[in-house]
Amino acid sequence: MLSRLRAQPVDVERRIADGGFRLHHGLDSFQALREWTQAIFTDAERAAAPLLRWLEEGLWPAPLGFPMPHFFEFHALLNFQVKHYPSVALCQYDLDQIATHHLLTAIAVHRHLLVEGALVRDNPFYVPAEEFLPLSTTERERDLIRLFKDVRFDVRELLATLTGYARIQ
Numbered sequence: 066m067l068s069r070l071r072a073q074p075v076d077v078e079r080r081i082a083d084g085g086f087r088l089h090h091g092l093d094s095f096q097a098l099r100e101w102t103q104a105i106f107t108d109a110e111r112a113a114a115p116l117l118r119w120l121e122e123g124l125w126p127a128p129l130g131f132p133m134p135h136f137f138e139f140h141a142l143l144n145f146q147v148k149h150y151p152s153v154a155l156c157q158y159d160l161d162q163i164a165t166h167h168l169l170t171a172i173a174v175h176r177h178l179l180v181e182g183a184l185v186r187d188n189p190f191y192v193p194a195e196e197f198l199p200l201s202t203t204e205r206e207r208d209l210i211r212l213f214k215d216v217r218f219d220v221r222e223l224l225a226t227l228t229g230y231a232r233i234q
Contacts, residue, residue: 118155123157140175168220169213
């Protein structure tokens with residue numbers, strides 16, 4: 066993520082030094098992650114920040130042993146928070162490193178998707194936090210598993226289907 070930011074026309078090091086960018090390498094508990102996130106939004110409100118941008122690398126949980134189901138519950142809650150504060154959250158996943166069932170859940174918890182350069186404005190498989198959190202893992206993935214069967218269990222074809230959906234929006 067930092068490599069991509071440094072390639073942009075912005076002084077990343079200055080932004081880190083002045084607190085405009087905050088880097089975090091993940092936490093090992095769901096409660097700690099929730100508290101830290103709430104503190105970020107509270108700090109932004111106190112500073113009267115006009116908006117908050119959140120960049121998330123979707124692969125940090127595995128090396129820390131953070132359970133992926135909790136990671137996606139966190140994302141569902143983050144999406145709920147984003148509705149209440151002027152903010153943008155951008156999550157990035159490496160398709161070569163994420164398990165397929167985790168990819169299906171990642172699709173479910175993100176209202177908008179950027180897939181192969183195409184913006185899916187209203188992800189047809191998005192499940193809002195208030196619906197997602199009470200569901201079991203199986204229920205969370207049910208519709209996406211049906212779609213995955215339709216694309217012959219091929220991740221690239223699933224992504225192509227989402228890209229096609231973006232083009233007709």
